[in-house]
Amino acid sequence: MSLAPSLMELLARARADLRMGVPVVLTGGDEGVLVMAAETGSQARLQRFRREGEVDLVLTARRAETLKARAYDGDVARVVLPRRADMAAVQGLADPKDDLTKPMKGPLTTRREGNATLHRLAITLTKSARLLPAALVVPVSDPRGVALRSVLTRIDAIEAAPYLLTLARLDHVVSARVPLRAAENARLHIFRPEDGSDEHYAIEIGRPDRSAPVLARLHSACFTGDLLGSLKCDCGPQLNAALAKMGQEGSGVLLYLNQEGRGIGLANKMRAYALQDQGFDTVEANHRLGFEDDERDFRLGAEILRRMGFGGVRLLTNNPAKIAMMERCGISVAERVPLRVGENPFNEAYLATKAAKSGHLL
């Protein structure tokens, strides 16, 4: 076997590079581009990009909409970066934090000719790196040469496509007994995705019967709610109530999925909170940042349940999207068990928005 990294390993490396501000090279057919994340890129590297040609700032259509820029490529927009724009200007376009105080950002010209495949891949990578979904992209005539000379990670878009669409294989690393206040007979299982992304956990209460629907909760990580007791959401009380119910019934399984901030990461969630302080609701804040309402992948939860031997659940949730996704992934939902706890004056508007815009059940 070759010692060289596989494409999946190269994708993990590309995510790490982008987080560090290091450019990566993307290729597709005869074309190739240099890519750098708008959030972490440096002025010196932007100048180096400019020596290659005309630089585009790729944004999601969601972010482009706020900036009143036309998105000709469906879900992404290729904004022609003005020659005078420096990294501060780039970050002003990528990050909505000063949109209200400095609204004059246009008019922006977006590209409509050519192919956006590599640009779309650049956005996918910045999202999976949990950065702002915005990337600086410049075409290069000899992408393989550039990657070799500067020791940059190079990803071929066609080879990468299947890895980006399918869920990475999960390894069950270990499990051990952890007595909890809510249930003394609990075990914590660790699942590690093969693609180097975050680990996920399953807390198994008692010895649930695999042949009957198990009381289950798919809980997405919420550092602020679960650990700090934040009053802005209902996550902490939901986590505790779910475990308490499983403890009372004597069996259940709680998946703790590391999909902080509905899959955008904690830093972006805090950006969303800052926008909420400017008056935007939870959905609008995600959109202004360039994200969809919910960037989570619930196939993950279904896969972990299957790996643990469960085929059916009694799902503790108010979110119909979780039920639909479980069913689509072959886990039957015998019953929805409502989980309404933790309402308070600080999260009243947040919960109302989730009911009105995301279809959460009351």
Ligand SMILES: Nc1nc2c(ncn2[C@@H]2O[C@H](COP(=O)(O)OP(=O)(O)OP(=O)(O)O)[C@@H](O)[C@H]2O)c(=O)[nH]1
């Ligand atoms: N982007 C974003 N994420 C948030 C915000 N408030 C909470 N979250 C995240 O939302 C997720 C809530 O997860 P869950 O409680 O599992 O999911 P849910 O969709 O509310 O569904 P149920 O609780 O099962 O009804 C967590 O990942 C939180 O970190 C917010 O204002 N913006």
Ligand SMILES: [Zn+2]
């Ligand atoms: Zn929360």
